[in-house]
Amino acid sequence: MFDWSVIFQNTDLIVKGLGITIYYTVLTTVLGLVIGLVIAVAQICGFRFFNWAGRLFVEFFRNVPLLVWLLWSYYALPIFFGINISKQAAGIMALSLYGAAYYAEILRAGIQSLERGQSDAARALGMSGAQAMRRIILPQAFRRMIPPLAGQTIIQMKNTTLLSVITVPDLLYQAGYISSFTYRPMEIYTAIGVVFLLILIPSNYIARKLEGHN
Amino acid sequence: MTSSQTSGTAPLVSIRGLSKSYGQHQVLKNIDLDVHEGEVVALLGSSGSGKTTLLRCINLLEIPDKGRIEIGGSAIFDTPAGAGRGAAVSQRQVNGLRSRVGMVFQHFNLFPHMSVLENVMEGPRTVLKENPATNRDRAMDYLGKVGMASFADRRPDKLSGGQKQRVSIARALNMRPQVMLFDEPTSALDPELVGEVLETMMSLAKEGMTMIVVTHELGFALEVASRVVFLDQGCIDADGPPADVLLHPTSDRVQSFVNRFHATAELMRPLLQNN
Numbered sequence: 001m002f003d004w005s006v007i008f009q010n011t012d013l014i015v016k017g018l019g020i021t022i023y024y025t026v027l028t029t030v031l032g033l034v035i036g037l038v039i040a041v042a043q044i045c046g047f048r049f050f051n052w053a054g055r056l057f058v059e060f061f062r063n064v065p066l067l068v069w070l071l072w073s074y075y076a077l078p079i080f081f082g083i084n085i086s087k088q089a090a091g092i093m094a095l096s097l098y099g100a101a102y103y104a105e106i107l108r109a110g111i112q113s114l115e116r117g118q119s120d121a122a123r124a125l126g127m128s129g130a131q132a133m134r135r136i137i138l139p140q141a142f143r144r145m146i147p148p149l150a151g152q153t154i155i156q157m158k159n160t161t162l163l164s165v166i167t168v169p170d171l172l173y174q175a176g177y178i179s180s181f182t183y184r185p186m187e188i189y190t191a192i193g194v195v196f197l198l199i200l201i202p203s204n205y206i207a208r209k210l211e212g213h214n
Numbered sequence: 215m216t217s218s219q220t221s222g223t224a225p226l227v228s229i230r231g232l233s234k235s236y237g238q239h240q241v242l243k244n245i246d247l248d249v250h251e252g253e254v255v256a257l258l259g260s261s262g263s264g265k266t267t268l269l270r271c272i273n274l275l276e277i278p279d280k281g282r283i284e285i286g287g288s289a290i291f292d293t294p295a296g297a298g299r300g301a302a303v304s305q306r307q308v309n310g311l312r313s314r315v316g317m318v319f320q321h322f323n324l325f326p327h328m329s330v331l332e333n334v335m336e337g338p339r340t341v342l343k344e345n346p347a348t349n350r351d352r353a354m355d356y357l358g359k360v361g362m363a364s365f366a367d368r369r370p371d372k373l374s375g376g377q378k379q380r381v382s383i384a385r386a387l388n389m390r391p392q393v394m395l396f397d398e399p400t401s402a403l404d405p406e407l408v409g410e411v412l413e414t415m416m417s418l419a420k421e422g423m424t425m426i427v428v429t430h431e432l433g434f435a436l437e438v439a440s441r442v443v444f445l446d447q448g449c450i451d452a453d454g455p456p457a458d459v460l461l462h463p464t465s466d467r468v469q470s471f472v473n474r475f476h477a478t479a480e481l482m483r484p485l486l487q488n489n
Contacts, residue, residue, distance in 0.1 A: 120275055121323035121382075125337035125389060126313025128305070135340050139327050 006184040007191045017174030018195060024091065024170065025157040031096035032156065033149075036103025043108050054104065061101030067162055070094045074166045091163045099156050106152060110145035111137060143211070150207030154200050171195060224287060226251045226393055226424055227272060231293075232281030234267055241267045242278070243448040249393070249426060254419045256435035256456065257428045259445035260471060265428045268445065269395050272426065273315040274308055285311055286392055313341050316386030320398040322378040324370035330357065330381050331366040337389045349388075356384040360414050376407030380414050387418075394418070396427040412438075432472065436460060444468050 007014070042054035061069070074090040077083045085093075114137055122132035164173035175192045179185040225248035232245040241264045249255055257265045270276040272283065274291060283291040290311045324333050334353040338344040357363040360380035370378055379399055386394060396415065400408045412431065416438050419425060429435060435442050435456050442459040444452040446467045452459045463469045 115321075115323075117319060117321050117323035118325070121317075121319065121325070123275060123309075124273055124312060124315075124317035124319075125385075126309045126311075126341040127337075128309050131340050135336065136325055140325075143327070 002187055003184060004187055006178065006182040006187055010178045010182070010188075013174045013178055014171070014191065014195070017169060017171040020169055021157070021160050021171045024095065024160045024163060024168070025153075028092055028095035028099055028160070029153050029156050031092070032099030032103050035096060035100035037107055039100060039104035040107035040111065043104070044111060058101045058104055061098050062105075066094070066098050066159055067165065069098060070162055070166060087166045087168055091166060091168050095156070095159060095163070098159070099152065102152050102155075103149070106145055106148045107141075110141040110148075113144060114140055146207060146211045150204065150210075154203060157200065158196065223250060225249055225284075226286060227426070228282075228284040229268075229272070230282040232268070232271060232278050232283065234264075234271060234276060234278045241448050242271070245281070245448075245450060247443065247450065247453075249424065251392075251424050252422045253441055254423075254425045254439045255427065256439035256442045257426060257445065258430075258432075258435060258442060258471065259451075262447075263445040264448040265445045266397055269397050269426060269428050272393075272395060273312050273317055275317075285315060309341070313337065313389050314392045316389055316391035316394040318379070318382050318386055318394065318396045318399050320401050322370075322375070322382045322402075324378055324382055324385070326370055328370075329366065330362060330368050330370065330373070333370065333381060334385045334388050337385065341389070353384070353388050356387045357381070359387075359417075360384045361410075374407060375403045376410045379403065379411045383411075383414055383418070393424040393426065396425065396429070398428050398430065400429070400431060432460060444471070 039054045039057050042050040043058070045051070070091070073094040074085070074087060077085055077090070118136055118140065119132050122136040123129075127135065160170055161172040163170050164176065167173065169177075171192050175185075175188045179188050182188070227247070227249040229245055229247040232242055232247075233240065234242040245268060247268075257269060259265045267276055271278045271291075272285075274283075278291060280293045281291070282289060282293065288311065290308060324330075325336065328336060331350070331353055334357060335346075335349050338349045338352075339346070354363055354366065357366055360383055362377060362380050362384060365373065365377065365381070370381065373381065383394075383399075399415065400411050403411065408431070412434055415425070415427070415434070419438050427434070427439070439456050442452070442454065442456045443450055444459060444465070444467070446465075452463065452465050452468050459468060460472055463472060
């Protein structure tokens with residue numbers, strides 16, 4: 001009853017979709033980490049206004065469903081603000097900002113999880129705030145951040161499947177397209193699921209290795 | 215009589231009118247204190263008396279509300295006349311002055327991602343940008359001095375509490391500070407490990423290091439300190455030679471404090487005398 005040949009006949013489309021998925025994952029992870037670091041620092045710096053703005057950013061993106069935010073970015077921005085934005089740009093912006101909120105929380109928590117004594121000891125030696133951050137705080141905090149950062153990045157990759165609703169031709173979009181002319185959705189969607197597993201299980205494994213290695 | 219009044223030289227650490235509050239609670243009330251070169255000052259007092267806060271103000275890990283702090287003749291903190299709150303001299307100067315004040319913490323605060331030797335080398339390396347070879351040689355000398363040279367390549371988490379504290383003393387010494395601050399250096403240790411840390415501190419005192427020690431070890435205060443300063447509710451209640459303050463207390467507060475710790479002091483005495 002299953003006909004797996006449809007997968008092999010459409011490998012080119014699946015590979016193309018995979019390329020798009022990886023492209024968006026890498027791009028929005030990097031952008032998300034950069035924005036996330038800015039938001040994290042804003043939340044723990046000495047300025048009340050930045051603390052508050054960072055908090056607001058995180059709360060906003062953590063409490064709006066990604067799908068709603070994605071559709072809103074693509075359809076509502078042009079209507080409300082007259083900004084014409086391509087689906088690629090809308091997708092990258094929506095996923096990056098959404099990821100940034102979660103990365104910011106991981107980075108902030110990692111920095112704040114260090115005992116106060118560590119920065120006390122660094123400052124008592126005469127280090128500046130930046131020196132203490134670079135030599136003492138971040139090396140220790142980063143080790144603690146690896147597992148949650150890896151976990152969030154894996155979620156980020158899975159979240160790229162939502163891009164198909166704004167017709168970005170990622171893996172899931174290609175699956176829908178292939179199904180529409182082969183009438184074999186079961187086989188196609190199973191294959192897509194397997195592709196994710198094949199990529200993410202080893203990624204998880206590497207992340208765990210890194211954690212133990214440090 | 216305080217020893218600060220007996221000495222003619224300028225004090226190494228000079229504190230004037232120091233006040234600090236947390237919310238409504240005033241922890242330090244207008245403290246004046248001078249510490250001269252070579253003095254070993256034991257800072258005593260029951261918990262909540264402000265002794266740790268006072269110690270942490272001396273290298274500005276706590277920012278006082280008011281007052282003036284000088285180290286080696288230069289002000290590191292001063293309330294400008296008429297200003298409501300004091301301000302540290304520029305951050306850069308504070309970092310520079312902090313590097314001349316060594317600090318040893320109750321919970322050691324060694325850097326767990328570095329080896330013992332790297333811990334000791336870290337200050338001169340990052341703050342003083344010192345030549346690595348010179349730094350390493352001197353770090354090894356200090357590790358030898360605290361009896362930890364053979365542990366140079368270990369990670370701090372492989373050490374006992376007493377060993378950690380000795381490494382943290384070496385780490386502070388490697389900055390060649392003018393004064394060493396100790397914040398309850400033996401309070402987090404198992405009783406059988408207290409002796410090795412006190413021993414290290416005693417040899418440091420004998421070499422003439424200026425030390426300010428917040429402690430609960432009355433034995434140490436009696437045998438090693440050249441002066442005892444007793445804090446009570448944010449004020450200096452007694453200040454003088456250890457024997458005078460502790461054995462012939464004139465203050466009720468000191469009397470009741472000493473009574474409470476009498477048993478411990480007696481236990482410590484033979485151990486300290488053996489060295």
